[in-house]
Amino acid sequence: MTFQQPIIRSDFHHNGFPYNFRQQPPTVDVTGEWRTDFGNMTLKQENGKVTGNYTYRGGRISVRIEGTIGGNVLTGSWSESPSYAPPESAGYFRFTFTKDSFAGTYAQGFSTGYGERKWTGTRIPGTGPQPGPPPESGPPPAVAITNARFVHVAVDLGNVDVYINQQKVYNNFSYTNVTGYDDVTTSSILVELYRANQNTKLFEELVQINKQYLYSLIFAGNSERVDLITLLNQKKNP
Structure with a gap:
């Protein structure tokens, strides 16, 4: 995977790869600054949509991110110049988030067997979503059944x-x-x-x-x- 102004998105399908197969509502908020294998990454999440950017190789390469999150999984695709086409210049990614870290993979092309590589990151302390007002006092919520x-x-x-x-x-x-x-x-x-x-x-x-x-x-x-x-x-x- 070469890195020349990639674009990452997840609002369409390629050859049947299920970018949005998860129908769950988001269960995590990935907003914040992240230290990743490919430089620092800034993410902002609104209503299940994720936008942001990250830098790689000392800031010489800037990347725009667009993604969709369901449950705690963010799925999408990346593409880069000059052709923005698979397999050399486009592919997919899949990140699974915990509270302050994620582990996932990316690949060239859109076949799940093409060959994946790791992509991980941790959230920089103090950069996560800001807490809202404290909830009103009252009886504890019922156990979900x-x-x-x-x-x-x-x-x-x-x-x-x-x-x-x-x-x-x-x-x-x-x-x-x-x-x-x-x-x-x-x-x-x-x-x-x-x-x-x-x-x-x-x-x-x-x-x-x-x-x-x-x-x-x-x-x-x-x-x-x-x-x-x-x-x-x-x-x-x-």
Whole structure:
């Protein structure tokens, strides 16, 4: 990947790559200054849209960022001069955020198997979103209660064990299987995937839960890379 005035965006699709497959509302605010593998980066988030810029190689290269965030995942694409075309001068990225850090990948081209490289960063202290006014006093909010199910469509992954909050909930879960809906009573769940009856972890992700929705958590991809696709359905009686 060469770096000559790239542009990063995520408001369109290339060859079917699912930039906006996550239908969750944002669960993090990535606003602030970030130290990253490619220089300092400034981000501003408004209503799930992210804009900003970063510098690379001592400020000789300036980059504009446009992205869409769902849950705690920011997805998009980059493009750069002279052609702004894949595979040499365009590609995609995917960042997963915690409170003050992110870990992700970028790649040239728009095939998920093209070859990805790491891109990580940490937020500079004191540059995050400013807190709003304190909430009015009153009774604590009710515990969120919703429903979630799991779907296995990762083609050659084989059978897996599914853990929720470090507890095994499905054993020897096979390709094309779909579970029933189970109650979820926490505001987030840690989803971990292991090879069936082994200690080989294949995947983990923290999923934020909104009690107004039914969640279908779909294991997709293949044995080389597993993705968790989250589909939401509005409850008829939230």
